[in-house]
Amino acid sequence: MSRFTVNNQPTEYRLDPQTPLLWALRDASNLTGTKYGCGTGQCGACTVDIDGQARRACQVPIGSIEGSYVTTIEGLSRERNHPVQLAFLAENVGQCGFCIPGMVMAAAALLRRDADPSEDRIRAELTNLCRCGIYPRLVEAVQRAGRAMRGEETIPAGPRPGISPEDSARLVPALVPPKTSSRER
Known part of the structure; x- marks a missing residue:
């Protein structure tokens, strides 16, 4: 165990x-x-x-x-509002998204130790691979998250994931085929 x-x-x-x-x-x-x-x-x-x-x-x-x-x-972050998550959204870092969770975690760990890392340090410590090639946006997102953590910038929250219950109730009926009565068959 x-x-x-x-x-x-x-x-x-x-x-x-x-x-x-x-x-x-x-x-x-x-x-x-x-x-x-x-x-x-x-x-x-x-x-x-x-x-x-x-x-x-x-x-x-x-x-x-x-x-x-x-x-x-x-x-x-239960609310998905960690500065790194917000900066990744604001800088449009994600493309396919597969590598993003690992990159977010690596960036968060780096920023916990150094909230103002240089571009060289970011590139040296975030060795995660991305086939989409998001590296220039990644560096800017990490620096932006660092500025937010230092209180120098506020990153607006992006849209919350999922569909709100109100939208769900409104959209679901449109997806369900209408019922036909036995007389219409």
């Missing part, structure tokens, strides 16, 4: 201690925001925060983090 805290919830995994954290999070805890990319720690899609450090979850056996605090993209 491996015990540690995940997104502020004490968690106990009854899995082999050599199980990669990635699979414990995705399969046992249903925290699917942490993505499987390469399985070798190279791409960074599985990046999570472990005790304040960005780590590649595919390379971390759960038995090695007993007593640690793990934060996934789901636990970064």
